[in-house]
Structure formats: structure tokens, C-alpha cells
Amino acid sequence: MEIDKRVKLGSSEKMVVWILLASTIAVTVSxxxxxxxxxDGRSRQIARVNHTKKLLCPVEGDPFPFIEWKKDGESINELWDxxxxxxxxxxxIKDIEVENAGKYVCKATNGFGSISVxxxxxxxxxxxxxxxxxxxEVYAKSHEEDLTKEGAPPRFTSPEKMKRQKIIRPVNSSLRLRCKATxxxxxxxxxxxDHQELYSRDSGRRSSWTLRLSDLQQMDSGLYTCVVWNRLGSVNxxxxxxxxxKIMSKPELLAPxxxxxxxxxxxTASLQCKINSEMQPHIQWLKRVDDPKFKSNNTIVISKQPFIILxxxxxxxxxxxxxxxxxxxxHVTEADGGMYIxxxxxxxxFSWRSAHLIVKSKHHENHYSYPIERSNLNLPLVIGVPGGILLVVIIMAFLFFQRRRKTQYHQGAIVNGPHFNRVPTQDPEPYLGSMHSGEVKTNIHVNPIHGTQHKNLYAGIPSPHHMLSSREKLSKNSQSIDFYTDISSVSQSHHNPHHHMQQYSYNGP
Known part of the structure; x- marks a missing residue:
């Protein structure tokens, strides 16, 4: 039992050791x-003559990399003083001299790669x-230079505002010319x-980017040039x-x-106007006041309408x-909508032109745009499908009312008029054979007007004379027997208004 326990303990201890070893290897590999x-990314370092400067190589790696330093492409070794x-x-770097300035590179390398700083x-x-x-090379130190940043030649900060080279001004006006640079x-x-120096900075003063000219006279006309420079270059x-x-005309606002x-x-809403003028005009934007209760001192009246000055x-x-x-x-709101000048x-x-700004609310936008965005149907399909359905409904309704009208007409004729027996479409054989017999002829024909009573062998069958007339009418009108019988009854009632009895046999009670 003790041996078994020792074996089990030994196995457990080995398993724990293997687990710890595997985890250590995994951490090491990772x-x-x-x-x-x-x-920290600061690549420019400032050092002073006769001082000591320490340049760090901020890298890390596993395994720890081999570090190599170079100056201006040349490796630094123990022979460097x-x-x-x-x-x-x-x-x-000890006892720094001017000659120690330059480009330094720290290169870190291990078995997985390298990196340079x-x-x-x-x-x-x-x-x-x-x-x-x-x-x-050395140059004079200036308090205008930031040594922690790389040097840069001058450039104009707003060249888009310097496109207008020719400027016209009236006599006694003032003018400012600006050439800001960095x-x-x-x-x-x-x-x-006119290529003659007019203004330059005074010693000890910061340079001014603006040239101010006041009380201009015609003799002040000419070419004014700004020259901006530093040790790395110049622009002009x-x-x-x-x-x-004298100005000859007022400004003209150009359409549209x-x-x-x-x-x-x-x-964001943007309105723009373009003006043609002999000289730079004064430009002002105005908004019409639509609220009669609005009161402000910052308003003017144009064409009998109040406008607020913007x-x-x-x-x-x-x-x-x-x-x-x-x-x-x-961030326009609905209150910003209206007429602007x-x-x-x-x-x-002065001259002016107007435009209207329309601001759609979010509710208005959703009401109109949302169905269009969700629908993939084009306009002809949207109009054609409902139109086709409506046309089918109209045709079906027309046919339905036509059929109903015919049905009501037949029912009214049957209810209101006398009930006749159907006229046979074919003559029975006994009838055809007895047309030469006077007895049969007498038995078939009944004349209710004279009150003569005879035995009716073929009740409801009219006389041959009437039968032939009926067939001729049937072939001409091509109508059903019931419909023809109704028309005949109505026609005969009109021909003989004094008699309500028709010359047709009734079914006896």
C-alpha cells in the first residue's frame, strides 16, 4: 500500500512539474x-557646448537586442574620444563641441528583427x-527660431486671399495690404x-504682416511688393x-x-453673392423680418420692408x-428660413439681390422621403397597377348592372303581363298531318271573342296562320320564344285597346 502511494505521489509531482514547465515555455515563446x-517620439535633441548629453535608445525586446550607434552613417566605437x-x-557624449551636431541613429537587433531610432x-x-x-555649418542664434522643431522656409498662410493683384481705391480712402507667412x-x-524699399522691420521688433496706407492720393498708385524671408528661403x-x-458706377451683383x-x-446653409465693382465695395447680408411684432435697433428698411442686419x-x-x-x-433651424438679401x-x-432659404423639419423630411426610400417601385408601375385594378372593377360593375337590368326586365314582364304557354319551336307530326282536315282545324282554333266553346286538343297552340307569322318574326328577330311572346302580347294590346283578351289560348284553371 505504501509503495502504491509513493508511486501515485511521484506521478502527481511529475505531472505538476510538466505543467509548470509547459506554461513557462508558453510564456517564454509568447x-x-x-x-x-x-x-516619447522626440527626435530633436538640444545640447550645449562643453556640456554632457545622453541619447537614449528606447527599445525593448526578447531576447534583448544588440545596440549599435551611428553618426551621419559612421559607426561609433571605442576609438571615439x-x-x-x-x-x-x-x-x-561628453564635452560637446559644435562638430558633434548631426544625425544619430540607434539600431537595435535580435534574432527576430531590428528597429532604428x-x-x-x-x-x-x-x-x-x-x-x-x-x-x-553654424548660423546666428535667433529667439524667433524653435530649435526643438525642424527648420522650414517661409510660406504664405492664406494664399487664397491674395489672388486679387489689382486693387482700385478712391482718393482719400484707406487701404491695408497683408502678407502673413509662417x-x-x-x-x-x-x-x-515700385521696387524701392518702403518698409522693413525695426531692430528688436516683431515683423508686421500688414502695410497700412491712409488718405490715399493718385500719386500713391503703383506696385507694392512684400518680401518674406528667413535663413532657409524667401517668398514675395x-x-x-x-x-x-471718382467712382463712375455703383456695384453690380452678378446673376444667378x-x-x-x-x-x-x-x-449647414450657405448663400453666396458675386459683385462686379470698380473698387472693393461694402457687402452686407440682411434678413427680412416677417414677424410684425419683432423690434430691434439693428434693422434697416428696403422697399418698405424691414430687414435685420447680419x-x-x-x-x-x-x-x-x-x-x-x-x-x-x-445647424440651421426652422426660424432661420426666410428671405435674405x-x-x-x-x-x-448700392445694389442688392435676394434669395429664399427653406428649412425642412425632420417631420417633413420623414413624411416625404421615407416611403420613397423603402419602395423599389418605379413611377409607371406605381401608377399603372392601381389604374389597371380600377379599370377591371369598373368593367365588372358595368357587366353586373347590365345583367341585373335584363333580369329585372324579364321578371317585370312576367309578373305584370299575362302568362302564355310556350310556342313550340317544331310542329308536332299530328299537327302537320291534320292541316288538310277541317275538324282538326276547328278543334285547334278557339275564338274567345265569339264565345264559341270547342274541345282544345292542343292547348296553348295558336292557329297555323298565327304560327306562321310567329315563325317569320322569330327568324327575323332571332330572339327566344318567351321574349317574342311577351313582345307580341304587348304589341296586340296596343292594336286593340278595347279588348284585354289576347287571341291566344290560356291555361285553364
Whole structure:
């Protein structure tokens, strides 16, 4: 028993060991892989002359990767005087010089792959007030430059607002010319008129992107150029300014703008107008006041109708010499619907054009659009199927009432008129054989008018004379015997109004 217990315990212990070993192997295998980057993404590092800088290699992997450093493509080893790769994989640079600036790469490699981390080391010499990025060239340090960011040449921030090169202004007016730009270092700007320097920044002052001209005279007409530059490059733009003595016409709003617009509630509505004018006009958007109880000081009257003045947006310039202005409403509501006016004015007068904004509510939208979205039927099918059904119903109703009318007619004739026996369609053989006999002729014919009583062998059969007349009428009218009998009875009652007895035999009681 004790031996069996020991065997069982030994087996259990082995099983536990195998389970632990298998789980350890699984965890180990799952952790194996190529190196991974775990840094903060700051690739530009700033160092100062005669200081120490440590560049980390933020990677991890299992197995731990082999670390190799390079500067400008050249491997760093023990022969480098002030560079040393540390045990944790980082690079320490002592007694930094300007020549140490440049591109550094940390490459981590293990059996599953490799990864590289790039750095740009910028060295600043505080004593000489210079900066080096590549270790070979230096430039003057400027408080306008952000050394933690890569340098960039100047570029205009709003080139779309600088399309209008020619600007016309009246005498005694004012004008602002703008050439805003960005770059690293922050660009400087200079202004020139007719290629002669007009304005440049003063020492120690931030550059101004706007040139202001007031009380313009005709002598101020000319070419105004802005030149924007930094150590990495420059850009420029030229305005053609014309100062005129008098404006000859008022602004003209060009059709078809503004256009009638329909939007759903909650969407963005946009109205635009296009103006042709000798000079830049004043453009104002207005909305008609439909509520007579509405009162505001911010209203004007046009064509005897009150309009509320809306906030104006910046005027743009078209490439064809026209002026553009857009009015935008975000998240429109039903209250935003109505009539809007674009008004353009100058010293000679004003012009305006109107447009209507229609705002559909969500309820209105669902009422009309939902069935269309759920239906796959086209318009002809939608109209044709109900129309065909209606036509069939009308035809069936017409046939039904026609049949009912005939039935009522027959029933009325039978109920209201005398009841006659059916006229045979074929003459019986005894009758045909007895047409030469006077006895049979007397027995068949009954004349109720003279009151003569005879034995009727063939009750309900008319005389041969009447029989022949009936057959002729039957062949001509091609009607049934019952229908013909009814018509004959009605006809004879009209021919002999003094007698109500017909010359036909009745069925006796």
C-alpha cells in the first residue's frame, strides 16, 4: 500500500512539474519577438557646448537586442574620444563641441528583427551665440527660431486671399495690404513700392504682416511688393494699387447668385453673392423680418420692408476681378428660413439681390422621403397597377348592372303581363298531318271573342296562320320564344285597346 502511494505521489509531482514547465515555455515563446520602440517620439535633441548629453535608445525586446550607434552613417566605437555606448544601450557624449551636431541613429537587433531610432542633435554655442544642426555649418542664434522643431522656409498662410493683384481705391480712402507667412525661424518681412524699399522691420521688433496706407492720393498708385524671408528661403507677392479720383458706377451683383436654397434642419446653409465693382465695395447680408411684432435697433428698411442686419464675413477676390462674399449658417433651424438679401454699396450707390432659404423639419423630411426610400417601385408601375385594378372593377360593375337590368326586365314582364304557354319551336307530326282536315282545324282554333266553346286538343297552340307569322318574326328577330311572346302580347294590346283578351289560348284553371 505504501509503495502504491509513493508511486501515485511521484506521478502527481511529475505531472505538476510538466505543467509548470509547459506554461513557462508558453510564456517564454509568447514573449519572444523583434525589438519594439517605447520612446516619447522626440527626435530633436538640444545640447550645449562643453556640456554632457545622453541619447537614449528606447527599445525593448526578447531576447534583448544588440545596440549599435551611428553618426551621419559612421559607426561609433571605442576609438571615439567623447562618445561611449553604455550598458543600457544609451549613448553618452561628453564635452560637446559644435562638430558633434548631426544625425544619430540607434539600431537595435535580435534574432527576430531590428528597429532604428533617429535623432537630430542640435548644438548651441552660448558664447558665440551660434547654432549648428549638421556639425559643419553654424548660423546666428535667433529667439524667433524653435530649435526643438525642424527648420522650414517661409510660406504664405492664406494664399487664397491674395489672388486679387489689382486693387482700385478712391482718393482719400484707406487701404491695408497683408502678407502673413509662417516658417521656422519665424520669417521677416520687407515692403517695397515700385521696387524701392518702403518698409522693413525695426531692430528688436516683431515683423508686421500688414502695410497700412491712409488718405490715399493718385500719386500713391503703383506696385507694392512684400518680401518674406528667413535663413532657409524667401517668398514675395505684388499688389497693383490704382487710386482714382471718382467712382463712375455703383456695384453690380452678378446673376444667378444668391440662389434659393433648401436644407434640412440641423445642416449647414450657405448663400453666396458675386459683385462686379470698380473698387472693393461694402457687402452686407440682411434678413427680412416677417414677424410684425419683432423690434430691434439693428434693422434697416428696403422697399418698405424691414430687414435685420447680419454679421458680415470677409470679402474675397475672384481671379476675374470680381468680389465674392459668402454667408454661412451652421445647424440651421426652422426660424432661420426666410428671405435674405446680399447688399453691395460704394460711394455711387448700392445694389442688392435676394434669395429664399427653406428649412425642412425632420417631420417633413420623414413624411416625404421615407416611403420613397423603402419602395423599389418605379413611377409607371406605381401608377399603372392601381389604374389597371380600377379599370377591371369598373368593367365588372358595368357587366353586373347590365345583367341585373335584363333580369329585372324579364321578371317585370312576367309578373305584370299575362302568362302564355310556350310556342313550340317544331310542329308536332299530328299537327302537320291534320292541316288538310277541317275538324282538326276547328278543334285547334278557339275564338274567345265569339264565345264559341270547342274541345282544345292542343292547348296553348295558336292557329297555323298565327304560327306562321310567329315563325317569320322569330327568324327575323332571332330572339327566344318567351321574349317574342311577351313582345307580341304587348304589341296586340296596343292594336286593340278595347279588348284585354289576347287571341291566344290560356291555361285553364
Amino acid at each position: 514573449a519572444l519577438g523583434p525589438p519594439q520602440y517605447v520612446g 567623447n562618445h561611449k555606448v553604455m550598458k543600457d544601450g544609451s549613448l553618452r 533617429n535623432y537630430t542633435l542640435v548644438v548651441v554655442d552660448e558664447e558665440k551665440d551660434v547654432v549648428s544642426v549638421d556639425g559643419t 516658417g521656422n525661424p519665424r520669417p521677416q518681412i520687407s515692403w517695397m513700392k 507677392f505684388t499688389y497693383h494699387i490704382e487710386v482714382i479720383d 447668385h444668391p440662389l434659393n436654397t433648401t436644407v434640412n434642419a440641423g445642416e 454679421k458680415s464675413s470677409e470679402i474675397g477676390s475672384g481671379s476675374d476681378g470680381t468680389y465674392l462674399n459668402k454667408f454661412v449658417i451652421h 446680399c447688399l453691395a454699396a460704394n460711394t455711387m450707390g
